[in-house]
Amino acid sequence: xxxxxxxxxxxxxxxxxxxxxxxxxxxxxxxxxxxxxxxxxxxxxxxxxxxxxxxxxxxxxxxxxxxxxxxxxxxxxxxxxxxxxxxxxxxxxxxxxxxxxxxxxxxxxxxxxxxxxxxxxxxxxxxxxxxxxxxxxxxxxxxxxxxxxxxxxxxxxxxxxxxxxxxxxxxxxxxxxxxxxxxxxxxxxxxxxxxxxxxxxxxxxxxxxxxxxxxxxxxxxxxxxxxxxxxxxxxxxxxxxxxxxxxxxxxxx
Numbered sequence: 001x002x003x004x005x006x007x008x009x010x011x012x013x014x015x016x017x018x019x020x021x022x023x024x025x026x027x028x029x030x031x032x033x034x035x036x037x038x039x040x041x042x043x044x045x046x047x048x049x050x051x052x053x054x055x056x057x058x059x060x061x062x063x064x065x066x067x068x069x070x071x072x073x074x075x076x077x078x079x080x081x082x083x084x085x086x087x088x089x090x091x092x093x094x095x096x097x098x099x100x101x102x103x104x105x106x107x108x109x110x111x112x113x114x115x116x117x118x119x120x121x122x123x124x125x126x127x128x129x130x131x132x133x134x135x136x137x138x139x140x141x142x143x144x145x146x147x148x149x150x151x152x153x154x155x156x157x158x159x160x161x162x163x164x165x166x167x168x169x170x171x172x173x174x175x176x177x178x179x180x181x182x183x184x185x186x187x188x189x190x191x192x193x194x195x196x197x198x199x200x201x202x203x204x205x206x207x208x209x210x211x212x213x214x215x216x217x218x219x220x221x222x223x224x225x226x227x228x229x230x231x232x233x234x235x236x237x238x239x240x241x242x243x244x245x246x247x248x249x250x251x252x253x
Contacts, residue, residue: 012148013052020045023083029090037081044077052148057138060205064213065220071121071151072224079159080231084166100167109169114180117161121154122187129191129201158184163232174232181229188221 023041027033051069056062084103088096102108110116128134128147137144160166162177171177195201196214203210 011145012152013049016045016048016052019078019083023081023086026086026090030086033086033089037086040077041081041083042077044074044079044081047077048074048152060203060209061212061216064216067151068216068220068224070148071124071155072221073227075152075155075159076163076224076228076231079156079164079166082165088167103167104169111157112161112168112171114161114172114177117154117158118180118184121158122184124150124154125191129195129203132202134202135204159228159231163228163235165235177232178229181225181232185222185225188225189218192218192221 020042024038027038047069051066051074054062054066054069056066084099088099091099111120124147128137133143133147137147160168161171162181192214195203195217196211198207198210201210205213
């Protein structure tokens, strides 16, 4: 295998730096922005940087840690930082209406459905580990970068749909979102056990690494999903800052 491209993700890293700097700048332009949201966003950005700089090609267990950081833990921190709400607070009213129109678009309405977000999130895992795609990513840097990008975006989408404080179109009630989250927990538990046993997966890696990675997926996935559940329950009732974001969404023609 060709490991010369590790570590990669330079473009994503640049995007993370720009997002963090932009977020920090916007917090200086609004009054009474919760400091803990800033901490959560910066934590998510830090976890993402750590994940992107890991050398995962030499050990499949490191690859799995990278997946947990990029696809589950970092997106949760970024989502709980409420970047869209912060943006809506600081941008001109006309621009806020444009953002509202995007949030109300048919595309966003479709992908913001919990079942769709769950499918995009878990479908990537199946495609990566049940097909030769993982082997392909170890040989082709561009494919590896695209996989990282998919995990990041799918993870962000899922965290936003389940527990995001930012405005979303026709978000289902909390019990329905808990059911979807429960399905994700069950999937990760089952899939990690199949990986541990070497059943169905297409992974040309040493057995010790495969089993170690499966164990990491099992427990690491539980931790990430418990944190997501805690965020969902915490945000069960609308916060006082929520009407500001929702008004921009509702005002879009």
